[in-house]
Amino acid sequence: MDSREVRTGRWWIDRKRADDGADGLWRVHDKLYDLSAWLHQHPGGKQWIALTKGLDITEAYESSHLNPDVDLILKKFYVRDAKTPRNSPYTMEPGGFFRTLKSRVYEEMKTMQTGTKMRYLMCEITTGSLSGDLEYLVKWLCMLLFMGKYGQIRHSKIRDWRITHSLSHHIYTNTYHDLEMMMMEPFLQWLPKEDKSWIARNLSWLYTPVVYLCVYHGQAIIRILRHGVEWPDAIGLATPTVMYLFSGATLLQCLGMWSFIMLFSSVMFATLGFNAAHHHPDIFHEGDKPRKDTDWGLNQLDAVSERIEVKKTFPWSHLSFGDHALHHIFPTIDHDDLAELYPVFERTCAEFKVALSHMTTWQLISGQFKQLMRNKGNATAPEVRLAVST
Numbered sequence: 001m002d003s004r005e006v007r008t009g010r011w012w013i014d015r016k017r018a019d020d021g022a023d024g025l026w027r028v029h030d031k032l033y034d035l036s037a038w039l040h041q042h043p044g045g046k047q048w049i050a051l052t053k054g055l056d057i058t059e060a061y062e063s064s065h066l067n068p069d070v071d072l073i074l075k076k077f078y079v080r081d082a083k084t085p086r087n088s089p090y091t092m093e094p095g096g097f098f099r100t101l102k103s104r105v106y107e108e109m110k111t112m113q114t115g116t117k118m119r120y121l122m123c124e125i126t127t128g129s130l131s132g133d134l135e136y137l138v139k140w141l142c143m144l145l146f147m148g149k150y151g152q153i154r155h156s157k158i159r160d161w162r163i164t165h166s167l168s169h170h171i172y173t174n175t176y177h178d179l180e181m182m183m184m185e186p187f188l189q190w191l192p193k194e195d196k197s198w199i200a201r202n203l204s205w206l207y208t209p210v211v212y213l214c215v216y217h218g219q220a221i222i223r224i225l226r227h228g229v230e231w232p233d234a235i236g237l238a239t240p241t242v243m244y245l246f247s248g249a250t251l252l253q254c255l256g257m258w259s260f261i262m263l264f265s266s267v268m269f270a271t272l273g274f275n276a277a278h279h280h281p282d283i284f285h286e287g288d289k290p291r292k293d294t295d296w297g298l299n300q301l302d303a304v305s306e307r308i309e310v311k312k313t314f315p316w317s318h319l320s321f322g323d324h325a326l327h328h329i330f331p332t333i334d335h336d337d338l339a340e341l342y343p344v345f346e347r348t349c350a351e352f353k354v355a356l357s358h359m360t361t362w363q364l365i366s367g368q369f370k371q372l373m374r375n376k377g378n379a380t381a382p383e384v385r386l387a388v389s390t
């Protein structure tokens, strides 16, 4: 990857298309499928299928669906075997960690009452049955989260977010293929590269707040410069327009307040996103010695740490990217349900002798800055560093 290139979701996907050996079809493991005629029928929406034409979708496909019957649908679209080996370093072998956990989670979820907590909380909020202070706090946090998510999605657009977050960051966490991390270069460089500049190593803690402030606007400017103005960009103007039409404030005041909201949610989103789970010298980053086992699920665990304070808590885990390891491995499971899956998750980790890393919020925040300074890879592989004694 050329560090001078301007990285956007669509740029990433074009590069990946050239590497994946899918011959303009959809690749799952070592087989090619033609989903063109089926994309409108995909229950998860046609965009996922349309976006990934010409790509290896193995990890996205396997982690998005728990039900093994989905494979029966896929089979109908088989065209031929792929001619080249997969470009991804990861595997998902039967009997391996990921597949074992996936089938157990699927069975477990059959017996669970899923997706109820958030609905219950919303009922409590709308009927006003929470105690005064708690209701105020929860509403405030929900509004912040909404502003953050809405603002981020608006600036990056859903399509680009699906690429940078779901197809890139979720699958290739903390590697060169993790666009969410690589898009912040050269300002923030988490990979332990020997050629990291002195400024990036030693001064990034100082200019980090400025980078956080610029994330939304920077992404929007880069995307518009690279791909031009597109009609969904108009959605972004809905907020100041509504403010102007209904608040009685002047246009300048509305634009000022809108800019403040965007800058505020940019800082909030970046602070949470970059400090919540992935960056600490003890967490795997490309450049460190990887574990021998190439199982995708295990490698996901190496790139994540749980935040002790919010683990299994509701709604704090929702609001601050908690229960992150399970969320990474099974991104389509409602965040509501993750807490209940820990017994099966922890049992499977113990069986595979893999330790789930746990850190406090402060350890992760300070570790994130230490990671920015790190320019040497860990020589000890995660299975040795995080070994579980039996």
Ligand code: HEM
Pocket: 035, 042, 043, 044, 045, 048, 049, 052, 057, 060, 061, 064, 065, 066, 067, 070, 073, 074, 332
């Ligand atoms: C890039 C690859 C894909 C992604 C990211 C993806 C994503 C999704 C998402 C987000 C859902 C909704 C899940 C929910 O609401 O709980 C879904 C459902 C579904 N998808 Fe996909 N999908 C992909 C490829 C495929 C393929 C290739 C097939 C089969 C040919 C397929 C078949 C289904 C089916 C049957 C469902 C509904 C049942 C279920 O969720 O288990 N998907 N998908």
